[in-house]
Amino acid sequence: MKPIGILGVPMDLGQGRRGVDMGPSAIRYGRLQEVLQSLGHQVHDFGDVKVPVVESLHRQAEQPGGLGYLEAIRAACLDTIQALGQMPADTFPIVLGGDHSIAMGSVTGVARGERIGVIWVDAHADFNTPETSPSGNIHGMPLAHLCGLGDPRLINLGYPGAKVRPEDVVLIGVRSLDPGEVRLLRQRGVMVFTMKEVDIEGIPAIAEAVVQHFRGFAKVHLSLDADVLDPEIAPGVGTPVAGGLTYREAHLLMELLADAQLVTSLDLVEVNPILDIANRTARMMVELAGSLLGKKIF
Ligand SMILES: [Mn+2]
Structure with missing residues (x-):
């Protein structure tokens, strides 16, 4: 078993x-x-990357919505890449968010310039660009930027160009998409399992398809957004969407990925303790990390 390295990105x-x-x-x-x-x-816990508090930043007034924080997000992602680069190469990194924009740093950092498969388990696709995003919030854009679409300052983090091929991405649990995202996902050929496919095909068939898709990959990153879970079991998220994964669906996905020994790094993101009930959502994410990393019922 590889040693596990924990890094926080608040x-x-x-x-x-x-x-x-x-x-x-x-x-x-x-x-x-x-x-x-x-x-x-x-x-080994490597502590937290330093992220500026929002009150200390001067918003760039000419930028709409969340894009005003682009430079600060870029800097925090660069620090994340650097911190991951300092972990020994045989480490299994777990990156704790933070909102999902941290994944531009985590995926780039764990890939270390090599080909990487990405399993993005999320209620949303996070495949907007600044042009398609209705809100301008960058946490709805990390996967597009990892695939080389969007603002060059975020695409070229760490080193120039895309970090992930769109055909090396699998989305699971999606149930809230913006029209521009749908267009881009189709255009780029991303493999998408919405909640409809979860309902019809079930987690075992989806997990099997994912394992087949990434057969032979040396690196596969799992980016787990707490909002993929049904808000009934994970209320502590900023953008809850009804109709998410049940407790058992989420655990079964982790257990089947663990059986396949496919995943080589992990994000746990979008846990919001202010909106949570007695830290239920964080504890759920910890349990899921346990199932991914070898916890068995029997
Ligand atoms: Mn997300």
Whole structure:
């Protein structure tokens, strides 16, 4: 078993609601390290990347919505890439968000310039560009930028160009898409399993398709957004959408990915403890990380 490296990115600049910057604390408080150690893993916590608090930033008035924080997000992603680069190469990194814009840093950092498959488990596709986004919030854009679409300052993080091929992305659990995203996802040939496919095909068939899709890949990153879960079981998110994964669907997906030993790095993002009930959402994310990393019922 590879040692696990934890890195927090307390970022709330990619979206409009405060509180998601406390996600790393909530997930640590939810006993992430203890749960992983109880499974026999060696765990090293590398602390947090420094992210400026929103009040300290001067908004660029000419930019609409969340794009005013682009430079600060870019800087935090660069620090994330650097921090991941300092982890030993045989580490399994777990990056704690923070809003989902941190994934531009985490995926780039764990890829280290090599080809990487990405499993994006999310209520949203996060495949907007500044042109297609209705809100301008950057947490709705990281996957597009990783695929080389959007603002060059975010596409070229770390090194120039796309970090992920669109055909090396699989989306699971999606149920809220903007029209521009639908167009881009279709155009680029991204594999999408919406909640409709989850309902019809079930998690076992989807997990099998994912495992086949990434057969032979040396690196596969799982980016897990808490809002993929049904808000009934994960109320602590900024953008809840009804009709999400059930408790067992989410765990079964993790258990089947664990059986396949496919995933080599993980994000746990969009946990907002201010909107949560007694840290339920963070604890759920910790449990899911446990299932991905070897926790078995029997
Ligand atoms: Mn997301």
